[in-house]
Amino acid sequence: MSVEHFVGHSASIKDNRDIAGHRSQKPSTPELSRYESPVHGFVLHPEIKDSLDKHQREILDTLESAARRIADLYVLQESEWVRFYPRGVQKSEVSREAQEKPELLSPYTIVERHPEGEFFATHMHEVFAPQIKEKGITRRLRRAADEAGKGKNRDSGLQAYLRAKAHALETYSKSATQRIKAAEKIWLEREDEPVIDVVIGLYDTYTDKFRIKYSWQAWVGVLDEQLTQDSQWFMDAFLSWWGQEIGKQVPKVKMRVDHTVIMAGQAGRYEWVGNSLPCQSKWREEMGSKFTIFEPQFEDKFRHRKLPVFREYIDPDKIAGITDSWIRITDLRKYIAHEIGHSLIPGENHKQRLGKDTSWLKELYCELLALYGYRESFKKIPNASLRESEAAMAMTLAQGYLDYEDRDKKEDYHTSSTILVDLLIEKDAVWIENGVFTWHETPIIFDAIGDSLSEIQDVLIDGRAKDAKDLKDRHFKPDIYKHLLSKQSYPVTFPKN
Numbered sequence: 267m268s269v270e271h272f273v274g275h276s277a278s279i280k281d282n283r284d285i286a287g288h289r290s291q292k293p294s295t296p297e298l299s300r301y302e303s304p305v306h307g308f309v310l311h312p313e314i315k316d317s318l319d320k321h322q323r324e325i326l327d328t329l330e331s332a333a334r335r336i337a338d339l340y341v342l343q344e345s346e347w348v349r350f351y352p353r354g355v356q357k358s359e360v361s362r363e364a365q366e367k368p369e370l371l372s373p374y375t376i377v378e379r380h381p382e383g384e385f386f387a388t389h390m391h392e393v394f395a396p397q398i399k400e401k402g403i404t405r406r407l408r409r410a411a412d413e414a415g416k417g418k419n420r421d422s423g424l425q426a427y428l429r430a431k432a433h434a435l436e437t438y439s440k441s442a443t444q445r446i447k448a449a450e451k452i453w454l455e456r457e458d459e460p461v462i463d464v465v466i467g468l469y470d471t472y473t474d475k476f477r478i479k480y481s482w483q484a485w486v487g488v489l490d491e492q493l494t495q496d497s498q499w500f501m502d503a504f505l506s507w508w509g510q511e512i513g514k515q516v517p518k519v520k521m522r523v524d525h526t527v528i529m530a531g532q533a534g535r536y537e538w539v540g541n542s543l544p545c546q547s548k549w550r551e552e553m554g555s556k557f558t559i560f561e562p563q564f565e566d567k568f569r570h571r572k573l574p575v576f577r578e579y580i581d582p583d584k585i586a587g588i589t590d591s592w593i594r595i596t597d598l599r600k601y602i603a604h605e606i607g608h609s610l611i612p613g614e615n616h617k618q619r620l621g622k623d624t625s626w627l628k629e630l631y632c633e634l635l636a637l638y639g640y641r642e643s644f645k646k647i648p649n650a651s652l653r654e655s656e657a658a659m660a661m662t663l664a665q666g667y668l669d670y671e672d673r674d675k676k677e678d679y680h681t682s683s684t685i686l687v688d689l690l691i692e693k694d695a696v697w698i699e700n701g702v703f704t705w706h707e708t709p710i711i712f713d714a715i716g717d718s719l720s721e722i723q724d725v726l727i728d729g730r731a732k733d734a735k736d737l738k739d740r741h742f743k744p745d746i747y748k749h750l751l752s753k754q755s756y757p758v759t760f761p762k763n
């Protein structure tokens with residue numbers, strides 16, 4: 267399950283040839299070269315590279331080359347050389363027949379049709395078996411596994427995981443999904459975080475228009491131990507606050523902040539800052555989940571986009587003495603809290619009740635919960651600075667401007683952040699003064715955040731489409747950002763001291 271993805275899915279699928287029996291045909295190279303290879307590589311800091319021994323470097327290189335080959339498999343999915351479903355089929359048709367044949371809805375199968383018209387499912391490991399073999403993907407995983415058993419930094423957990431992965435990728439009988447699960451179990455249930463980590467295989471439904479089927483993706487990286495520990499500590503504090511507040515069982519979530527060296531396939535196509543796995547909610551309940559943050563992606567967005575708008579659109583008097591590295595850690599923590607919020611959203615059947623307004627409502631809820639929970643969980647920690655949550659709140663305001671810039675690509679984020687700002691302005695908690703956001707009392711803002719959170723929560727629990735629409739009609743005022751740009755004040759009569 268991916269988090270904060272970039273919507274600019276750049277490969278347009280134009281190839282509509284009938285490719286019945288396509289698997290007997292080899293895709294031609296010129297045909298596939300039209301699709302830009304979805305690989306995103308990052309340079310590892312020299313000091314991190316130096317900290318690895320020769321076996322670890324060998325593992326890293328081998329896994330990186332396996333990941334590049336996974337990107338080739340993904341290109342076959344994107345180019346529709348392998349379709350998830352027969353052309354022109356409706357989701358409802360597949361769902362109907364899946365009552366008899368549940369394997370049609372498995373995220374790991376493709377659906378084809380017999381000449382008589384009946385659907386049948388084939389495991390993707392079988393469909394792609396020739397490519398997996400030809401490209402030496404499992405051979406590379408085994409080579410990395412052998413290497414993981416050598417030297418003083420040997421990692422038997424990584425070795426077991428890589429072998430289980432290779433075994434799963436070569437299995438395409440009925441037990442393939444069980445083998446995948448067995449590998450995931452090794453990955454999720456180890457106590458510590460491995461120095462080198464890899465995710466490789468079929469995950470996430472972004473590429474499938476019905477959002478059912480997984481696609482090929484991989485990433486490889488080296489652990490950032492310090493930031494991982496810090497993030498795990500923050501997430502535990504946040505979740506424990508949430509558990510006490512709601513009186514519910516806290517989900518088991520592991521954190522990893524990763525010096526990523528490669529993101530390939532579907533993960534290379536979307537510019538994710540983080541990703542949470544496994545995707546199956548049953549597996550998450552059973553084995554817990556792991557949330558990976560891709561540090562180079564986070565860093566890039568922070569340095570080049572977030573920090574500049576923070577410095578430009580927040581009242582300098584309110585953030586006097588706050589350093590860039592301090593803003594970075596608060597932004598990272600808020601991001602973690604927001605993303606974990608997605609698995610804590612209250613209520614059910616949102617889509618049926620709230621329709622097209624579901625998505626921005628969820629974003630709004632997660633952002634409010636992140637800010638409120640950040641502050642409340644820190645109140646329980648002796649000597650913790652409440653100024654962190656103030657800085658995080660200021661970043662939310664500034665980020666609203668970025669979402670406004672990206673409004674055509676990320677409509678839901680724009681709707682959510684614009685409404686959030688208006689909710690705070692309406693409660694006289696913040697305002698714009700000569701082109702910057704400012705405020706008097708931080709506790710007043712967090713009271714307003716708490717009130718807004720309850721309001722949105724009610725809609726998510728038992729609201730109707732009309733409630734969501736009313737909320738949007740009342741609070742969606744994108745013109746507020748023009749006051750930032752023209753250095754004006756808004757509302758014109760802001761509260762005076």
Ligand SMILES: [Zn+2]
Pocket residue numbers: 270604605608628629632
């Ligand atoms: Zn979100």
